[in-house]
Amino acid sequence: MAEVQSDRRTFFLSFIYGIWGIITAAIAVPASAYLLFPPRAKKAGKWVEVGDFASLKTKQPEEVVYRRTRVDGWKVITEKTSTWLVKMSDSEVVAFAPQCTHLGCAYHYDDTSKDFLCPCHTSAFSIDGKVLTGPAPRPLDRLNVKLENGKVLLGPAGSSNV
Amino acid sequence: MSKIRDAVDWIEHRTGLETAVTEFLQEDIPNSSGWHQVLGSVAMFSFMVQFVTGILLAFNYAPTPGDAWNSVRYIMSELTGGAIIRGLHHWGASIMIIIVVMHMLQVFIWGAYKKPREATWIVGCVLLLITMVFGLTGYLLPWDNRAYWGTVVTTQIASSPPVVGSYVARLMGVGAEGGIGVVTFARFYAMHVLLLPPLTIILIGVHVYLVRKHGVMPTLEDANKPKRKFFPEQVFKDTIAIFVVFCVLFALAVVARAPLGRLADPTDTNYIPRPEWYFLFLFQSLKFFEGPLEIVGAVILPNLAILALFLVPFIDRGKFVKYTQRPIALSVVAIAALGWAGLTAAAVASTPKSVESAEDIAEPATWQDLTPEEVAGIGYFRQEKCDGCHPGAKGVNGAPDLTKGVHKTAAQMIEHFRQPSELVPGSAMPAITLSTGQLNALAAFLLKLNEKNVDALQSAPQFVVDGAMVYQKNQCSFCHQVNGSGMKNGPALNGVGQRRTKQWLIDHFQDPAKLSPGSTMPPYKFAAKDMDSITTWLMGIPR
Numbered sequence: 155m156a157e158v159q160s161d162r163r164t165f166f167l168s169f170i171y172g173i174w175g176i177i178t179a180a181i182a183v184p185a186s187a188y189l190l191f192p193p194r195a196k197k198a199g200k201w202v203e204v205g206d207f208a209s210l211k212t213k214q215p216e217e218v219v220y221r222r223t224r225v226d227g228w229k230v231i232t233e234k235t236s237t238w239l240v241k242m243s244d245s246e247v248v249a250f251a252p253q254c255t256h257l258g259c260a261y262h263y264d265d266t267s268k269d270f271l272c273p274c275h276t277s278a279f280s281i282d283g284k285v286l287t288g289p290a291p292r293p294l295d296r297l298n299v300k301l302e303n304g305k306v307l308l309g310p311a312g313s314s315n316v
Numbered sequence: 317m318s319k320i321r322d323a324v325d326w327i328e329h330r331t332g333l334e335t336a337v338t339e340f341l342q343e344d345i346p347n348s349s350g351w352h353q354v355l356g357s358v359a360m361f362s363f364m365v366q367f368v369t370g371i372l373l374a375f376n377y378a379p380t381p382g383d384a385w386n387s388v389r390y391i392m393s394e395l396t397g398g399a400i401i402r403g404l405h406h407w408g409a410s411i412m413i414i415i416v417v418m419h420m421l422q423v424f425i426w427g428a429y430k431k432p433r434e435a436t437w438i439v440g441c442v443l444l445l446i447t448m449v450f451g452l453t454g455y456l457l458p459w460d461n462r463a464y465w466g467t468v469v470t471t472q473i474a475s476s477p478p479v480v481g482s483y484v485a486r487l488m489g490v491g492a493e494g495g496i497g498v499v500t501f502a503r504f505y506a507m508h509v510l511l512l513p514p515l516t517i518i519l520i521g522v523h524v525y526l527v528r529k530h531g532v533m534p535t536l537e538d539a540n541k542p543k544r545k546f547f548p549e550q551v552f553k554d555t556i557a558i559f560v561v562f563c564v565l566f567a568l569a570v571v572a573r574a575p576l577g578r579l580a581d582p583t584d585t586n587y588i589p590r591p592e593w594y595f596l597f598l599f600q601s602l603k604f605f606e607g608p609l610e611i612v613g614a615v616i617l618p619n620l621a622i623l624a625l626f627l628v629p630f631i632d633r634g635k636f637v638k639y640t641q642r643p644i645a646l647s648v649v650a651i652a653a654l655g656w657a658g659l660t661a662a663a664v665a666s667t668p669k670s671v672e673s674a675e676d677i678a679e680p681a682t683w684q685d686l687t688p689e690e691v692a693g694i695g696y697f698r699q700e701k702c703d704g705c706h707p708g709a710k711g712v713n714g715a716p717d718l719t720k721g722v723h724k725t726a727a728q729m730i731e732h733f734r735q736p737s738e739l740v741p742g743s744a745m746p747a748i749t750l751s752t753g754q755l756n757a758l759a760a761f762l763l764k765l766n767e768k769n770v771d772a773l774q775s776a777p778q779f780v781v782d783g784a785m786v787y788q789k790n791q792c793s794f795c796h797q798v799n800g801s802g803m804k805n806g807p808a809l810n811g812v813g814q815r816r817t818k819q820w821l822i823d824h825f826q827d828p829a830k831l832s833p834g835s836t837m838p839p840y841k842f843a844a845k846d847m848d849s850i851t852t853w854l855m856g857i858p859r
Contacts, residue, residue, distance in 0.1 A: 166551075177559065228378065312743070
């Protein structure tokens with residue numbers, strides 16, 4: 155008799171744990187996908203004109219402020235942002251994202267040392283983006299850039315080729 | 317295994333948690349306990365589901381009228397699993413109402429509210445009301461037409477009683493002109509997520525404490541039978557009931573998409589508001605009370621019913637608990653259920669089909685579908701040279717594309733037109749100086765724009781637009797209807813071209829009484845160009 159009682163009890167227990175396990179999983183699985191998966195991609199934005207190629211001096215970085223449109227959660231926003239343009243040759247221009255690759259501080263160009271300097275943890279980058287000193291783990295991030303009819307165009311936000 | 321035992325012992329030694337849980341589960345329950353008592357646990361479970369899914373929704377929800385709709389759309393269509401999470405929350409609300417009412421019915425039929433369990437019953441009544449307020453406040457939060465218009469009606473009802481009505485209105489953030497907007501939205505959101513959840517948790521705690529204090533209601537036969545333990549057999553039954561309800565809920569969340577209608581449009585005169593199904597009986601009962609009697613149906617009767625519910629244990633003090641010995645109590649349940657079902661069925665039957673079609677996100681395809689106000693909006697768009705920066709209503713050079721998802725209400729748009737940089741800092745847009753009516757028309761038009769119809773709407777000929785502007789300026793819609801918009805004091809104007817000639821219309825404008833004896837329409841002396849525009853446009857309005 156005691157054995158039958160014990161069997162019944164074991165059955166109840168495993169059933170209770172099993173059902174609650176299923177319910178927890180049925181909520182936890184969609185909840186994890188909901189919180190961790192990126193939103194379904196929207197169509198990419200357009201190329202934005204940021205300046206005249208002719209006005210850039212070779213090997214002389216210039217910060218350009220421009221307006222871009224990007225998807226921010228449930229909104230499409232237009233915001234001011236900037237990039238560092240460096241004319242490498244008569245036919246090539248490079249656009250760097252304006253944040254240090256270490257922890258995202260805004261860096262600046264130092265005219266005397268001819269380097270990009272980050273004020274936070276003293277990372278330094280050459281004008282082609284290579285790390286010279288400091289804790290930065292990788293070269294400066296480059297944005298998609300192209301030349302069209304003498305204008306410099308930047309690729310859609312989020313399309314940097316890093 | 318012994319590692320787990322060690323860990324449990326460690327926690328037990330420091331907190332006494334294991335003893336507490338064991339004591340809770342080893343509660344004595346009457347021998348007659350069984351399937352009829354699972355509903356309390358199921359009700360608590362549905363609250364837990366609402367609690368968890370509500371928090372998940374809040375992670376991606378913007379609680380302001382400007383953004384709410386858009387963020388719900390984002391949750392539903394752009395986030396993986398978002399439609400299921402919102403489905404669980406949306407359908408879970410209905411299921412929670414059903415379960416709570418069933419729980420209450422069970423307690424009523426078994427007479428379990430009788431001495432000394434009156435307090436348990438009263439706390440339960442409060443929890444029922446809280447569940448309904450949850451439903452009411454949550455209804456507004458998606459900010460679609462259904463939410464907006466449903467809440468307009470609700471707040472009007474709540475504001476209707478004399479003296480207290482105006483205070484209730486102010487508490488709900490309803491403006492002097494009766495409109496609902498950012499303040500009402502903030503109040504409803506705060507109620508729904510800040511006030512009600514902790515209140516519910518506290519009251520469930522009190523409710524369960526009282527159930528434990530008095531024990532589960534025994535029957536007469538239980539006196540001679542040994543007691544049983546809550547765990548594991550009753551917990552097993554509770555778990556099965558919970559699982560069945562959860563399966564239904566999960567299936568609904570996966571199969572039936574939670575509705576999200578069009579963005580709330582305060583200028584939409586075609587939308588037919590309906591409350592959520594569990595409030596339909598109240599909505600229907602209002603049809604029997606007109607004029608000064610309306611307050612009886614809207615306020616007095618519902619409040620008397622609530623009062624009666626609270627007083628049940630004091631009205632019915634009889635000793636009998638077995639339902640076969642309580643015919644009056646059972647008749648009350650039967651009459652209430654029949655009344656509820658009848659009123660709800662009548663409300664469903666009298667709901668026009670167009671509610672469904674107004675729910676989808678369909679937009680007008682051509683300018684012929686627009687109301688005169690919206691067509692006039694095209695005119696103001698041209699007159700104010702908006703297309704200088706938004707050519708064809710699309711954007712260039714930082715001016716936003718007006719066809720991409722309208723995520724503003726008409727009221728916000730009008731504010732923006734008046735002082736562009738107030739709402740959009742840094743906006744280079746010049747202020748538009750038009751009358752409120754004209755700005756309304758402009759906003760009404762822009763709210764109808766989307767990527768597909770923009771070219772078709774923009775192609776409206778100038779004489780049409782001019783005609784509609786004359787129509788708006790002279791407030792013709794106070795008496796006439798075009799495309800379902802406007803009043804019906806005078807004849808509807810769709811298809812007037814088939815009934816009359818252009819010259820007849822011109823003559824009629826100049827002296828209505830001469831052509832239509834008894835007409836109350838005043839004469840209109842338009843300038844020749846205006847007369848030509850409005851009559852040419854009217855002649856072309858399809859049937």
